[in-house]
Amino acid sequence: MAELHTLTLAELAAGLKSRAFSSVELTRHFLSRIEKFDAELNAFITVTPELALAQAADADMRIATGTASRLTGLPLAHKDIFCTDGVLTTCASKMLSNFISPYDATVVGRLKQEGMVMLGKTNMDEFAMGSSNETSFYGAVKNPWDLAKVPGGSSGGSAAAVAARIAPVATGTDTGGSIRQPAALTSLTGIKPTYGRVSRYGMIAFASSLDQGGVMGLSAEDAALLLQSMAGFDERDSTSVDMPVPDYAATLNQSLKGLKIGLVKEFFEQGLSEENIKPVKEALTVYEQLGAQLVEVSLPNLPLSVPTYYVVAPAECSSNLSRFDGVRFGYRCESPRDLMDLYTRSRGEGFGSEVKRRIMTGTYVLSAGYYDAYYLRAQKIRRLITEEFAAAFQKVDVLMCPTSPTTAFDIGAKVDDPVTMYLNDIYTIGANLAGLPAMSIPCGFLAGLPVGLQIIAGHFAEAKLLNVAHGYQQVTDWHKRMPERYA
Amino acid sequence: MSWETVIGLEIHAQLATRTKIFSGSSTAFGAPPNTQANLVDLGYPGVLPVLNQQAVKMAVKFGLAVGATVATRSVFARKNYFYPDLPKGYQISQYELPIVEHGKMDILLEDGSSKTIRITRAHLEEDAGKSLHEDFHGFTGIDLNRAGTPLIEIVSEPDMRSAKEAVAYMKKIHTLVRYLDICDGNMQEGSFRCDANVSVRRVGAEKFGTRCEIKNLNSFRFIEKAINYEVARQIELIESGGTVQQQTRLFDPDRGETRALRSKEEANDYRYFPDPDLLPVVLDDLFIDGIRATLPELPDEKAQRLVRDFDLPAYDAGVLTGSREVAEFYEKVINEVKGDAKQNAKLAANWVMGEVLGALNRDGLDITESRVSAEALALLLSRINDATVSGKLAKEVFEAMWSEGKGADDIIDAKGLKQITDVSAIEKVIDEIMAANSKQLADYRSGKDKLFAFFVGQVMKITAGKANPNQVNDLLKKKLAG
Known part of the structure; x- marks a missing residue:
């Protein structure tokens, strides 16, 4: 064995x-x-x-x-x-x-x-x-x-x-x-x-x-x-x-x-060398051999995924991570002077820099005057991407x-x-x-x-x-x- | 130069659900600190809110009762700010899409006319916990029992023009939520409280003045005092050349004044956004109609019916429907009293408004604690109607019932207050009186009509007031005439 x-x-x-x-x-x-x-x-x-x-x-x-x-x-x-x-x-x-x-x-x-x-x-x-x-x-x-x-x-x-x-x-x-x-x-x-x-x-x-x-x-x-x-x-x-x-x-x-396999046009176009894409292409050939059919599909808004995500995810995280305030559980700074000191030092010392970067980004995109330009817009693009996926799955x-x-x-x-x-x-x-x-x-x-x-x-x-x-x-x-x- | 006051209220009514709006913790008041807060209420890592259907039903009930539009789709949003009694760092509320919009409430003005106050919206939200600043030696205590208690925030248009109107509106909403059984209305425990937005402008001016918001008013008296103080403060400020700053203010009941808490610049940017942990609340007509069917008769409808069916004066109808409990008491009385319905309605109205409310007021009791029950009062009124006891002596019977806790019949028997209606017994008394007062009799018969009252008085004196007055009248007239 x-x-x-x-x-x-x-x-x-x-x-x-x-x-x-x-x-x-x-x-x-x-x-x-x-x-x-x-x-x-x-x-x-x-x-x-x-x-x-x-x-x-x-x-x-x-x-x-x-x-x-x-x-x-x-x-x-x-x-x-x-x-x-x-x-x-x-x-x-x-x-x-x-x-x-x-x-x-x-x-x-x-x-x-x-x-x-x-x-x-x-x-x-x-x-x-x-x-x-x-x-x-x-x-x-x-x-x-x-x-x-x-x-x-x-x-x-x-x-x-x-x-x-x-x-x-x-x-x-x-x-x-x-x-x-x-x-x-x-x-x-x-x-x-x-x-x-x-x-x-x-x-x-x-x-x-x-x-x-x-x-x-x-x-x-x-x-x-x-x-x-x-x-x-x-x-x-x-x-x-x-x-x-x-x-x-x-x-x-x-x-x-x-089986109908859709190949996302926008993803095969984006900065991938022939060399790097080779294993993926070979896998697609295997699928063809298994009887699948390859169809090119286009999701024009999909390339906006990353900027959309980096508005929506930080926005939600900035709110989700508010509960880590040093009051009820988790890290609390040493001898806080007052409430503001407790908050700022507990959070400042307790979170790492990537987490802080996202909390700050998220706080910014939800702020008065920026909400429409960032959060609301990102939600609209998100809806468009969702609809494009749905349309693609009508075909593949x-x-x-x-x-x-x-x-x-x-x-x-x-x-x-x-x-x-x-x-x-x-x-x-x-x-x-x-x-x-x-x-x-x-x-x-x-x-x-x-x-x-x-x-x-x-x-x-x-x-x-x-x-x-x-x-x-x-x-x-x-x-x-x-x-x-x-x- | 005269001034006009402009007031809008944001009323917070705690919904009378058994459990919290997003967790299974009890909402009962008065438990030891933090014993009614589970992991969801404490905002622990990983926990999620689940909406209490009962709270939705109650909000819908309110919306229907104020003739508002109930949204078939409403959305919970997060209101983000840091405070130790707000465990998650955000309050779940409704923002852009509230569950109730465009309602109204009529209030009665002092001159007897009525005025409509528009209700902009009413939305569901969770309450925060409490910060306890006393007794912790420089620290602040946090009690999260209240965190997550369901509220509806009822926001009015700036339609009120005096502190009295604001109080009248607040009282009408207070009565309504208790009729609907969606809020216990307990203002001392904070179940029903309001924030008042107050501004002043020159009479005739079109634009509103800059407003100040007075937070957390939890008694009708405080609302009136706080608004009046704030109005005077703003007028004085403007008349002495200053300008009103947009502020949040607190009312200090001990000093009877409001003081600034924070200015507009210091206000939080709440960064509202739809709560991704909760789905939109989608209601269909079937659900809404189902709730409509459970609506009780509303206070204004009830008052109108009392006027229409029983010819009660509008004032009486207003008092008797002013609280659900008083209305229930009154209606129980008129349902049980025997005799003519209209007469009984008026009789019962006089007794409830006079004797019962008077006694309650005197003893500092609530109608639900009345020492004479509606049934007991109905029996007493029936005894007046069937001539067992006179209306005058009935008051004595009522007092005895109130203090001794016994029924009308027991008191009447024990005190021997039963009315004398036996013709021969009354005739016998009259004969005795005529014999003993021959001079007065002669005078009466020679034309001194006024002496009739003397003879009535004599009969009542001898019978200790128990003789039936109508019979005494009739019999005396016949006998004295000779």
Whole structure:
């Protein structure tokens, strides 16, 4: 039998079911790999070995007594943006560096209910603001494919943990590409579901109208497995949608014959060299061989995604982060002189510079006299982009394009240039603005670094998305490649 | 040179829901600090608001009752500012698209005419917590029990022209929200309070003067005092060559004056924007009509009906419908009293307005605490109608009922106040009196008609007022005539 960490979540589930190994053995294996490798990766902010082993023992009991679900006993890591009852929940910020959450996020609670085993909480960009995982108060995360490179962000810790096989699967969140871009940069399968598909309750808000929780794993099948239990209506989140969750695994193997793939003209035009686009083009050829048909579509306003996003997201974040004021929880400055001093120093000392930049941008665009020119206008463009996507999905089943304009870049290369950094999300932001489900799947390498293919589908078409990704993964093995160091 | 006062009110009415507007915490008043604040109320990381449907229903009820347009789509917005008793750093309110718009309320002016005050809008919002500045030795205490309590803010047009009009309007809204059962109206606990926007202008001027907003007025008396003080302050300021600065001011009830809190320049930029955590509130006609069907008879309608059906004077009808509880008490009385409906309505009106409200006032009680219940009063009035007791003695019976807590029949029996209606008994008394007063009898018979009253008095004296006055009259006339 292969080493446990080389198996997919689906394979591990089968192994637990057949009693090839126990959840405690499986958990020990991953905990020891975390112990061995995380010092160099910095993927975890908090590791919870005792809790994990206790949960694993409970899971083994459930398996023994026949009360296990499909996920019982499988370990996972949660992005540190999800509140976990009794466990430090930092959002990678000094502001929450002392915050023990008194409750579980809905996603955490549901997976706990399933009997999954939490290994710990993964590193991320501070409050999910970043595309390189360099804004974390807990330091940068390293890319397992090259430790000098970033893993992408903001779910960089989850990406690195799964890519290095120190966790079999992880949760992530995606506001402008924070699941898909790191998945692409670390050769993972990542899915951001439709806005409203997964509850946001207990997921610390960055930009409420864009944030969506999802999965980072080794295959479309793994993503389907975990998403199945994460998705669904939650009465505590008014924006979650009350719609039944289809059986994602059931439709994974549907034929792709006749699938209409839209190629977004604007995305293939924009600053991509022939060399860089090659893996993506090859992937499209594979789809053609599977019987799909390629159609060019145009979304003329889509290139405005980045400026639109950098008005809407900071606006919402400036308000969402007001609650971190040093009064009730989180960081409070030493001996405040008065109320204003308490506010300004607690927030000034507690937030990092990227978070401050976005709070200031957001405060500005919402200010009297600027609201119409920025916020209102951005909302109008957002509506136009949404309508253009809807029109495109009248003609095609899915859209495809690169996930990220570049492969993983050097740590430190873009930290002082926020605009260049923001352009990393040029291909991913559109799906967030329109609330669409989107995935990134591994489709090759450039100079030894992974490349991702992005697939976008219509609202609530996760099953289609997973089916399209799975079909590709049945005839390719990019998703099975492992960084040698962690094989 | 004479001045005109211009006033607009923003009334905050706490909705009488069991739980908060966006969380399941209780809204009950008076619990120990911070015991009715859950993670949502505390603004913890990751929590989300979920709208309380009951609060929406109550706001719609209000909108329908003031003849307003109820929006089929309204939107919650965030009002951003930092304050320790505002846990999230923003208040969830409604801004561009409120749930209620374009209503009106008629008020009765002192000269008896009526005036319409336009209601610009009424929107749903959450209340903040309380900052407690005393007893913390240089620190400020925060109590978040009130944070998240549902409010409707009722904004009027600047249609009022005196403090009295403002108070009349505020009282009408106060009565209405209690009729609708959407607010307990408790002003001491802050369930019903207002901000007053006050300005002055020369009579005949078209443009409004610069206004000042007086915050958090929580009694009718304070509203009148605060506005009158503010009007005098502004006039004096302008007449002495100054100009009014747009300001937010606070009323100090101890000194009876208003003082500046902050100027326009210091005002917050609230950076309103639609709350992305909440969906727009979309209401269909079925929902709105369903609520319309639950509306009780409104105070103005009720007053008009009392005038129309029972010929009650408009003033009486106004007093009797001035609070839902008084109206209920009154209607219970007239439903139970036996006899002619119109006569009973007038009789009951006199008794409720006179004896009952008088006694309540004297003892500092509310109508719901009345020592004589509506049913008990109805029985007493029935005893007047069936001639068991005279109207005059009934007042004595009422006083005894009030102080002893017993029913009318028990009191009448115990005190022997039962009216004498037995003809032979009255005749016997009359015979005795005629025998004992032969001189007066002779005078009467020789034409001194005025002596009739003397004989009536004698009968009443001997029967201790219990003889039926009508019978006494009739029998005396017959007997004295000889």
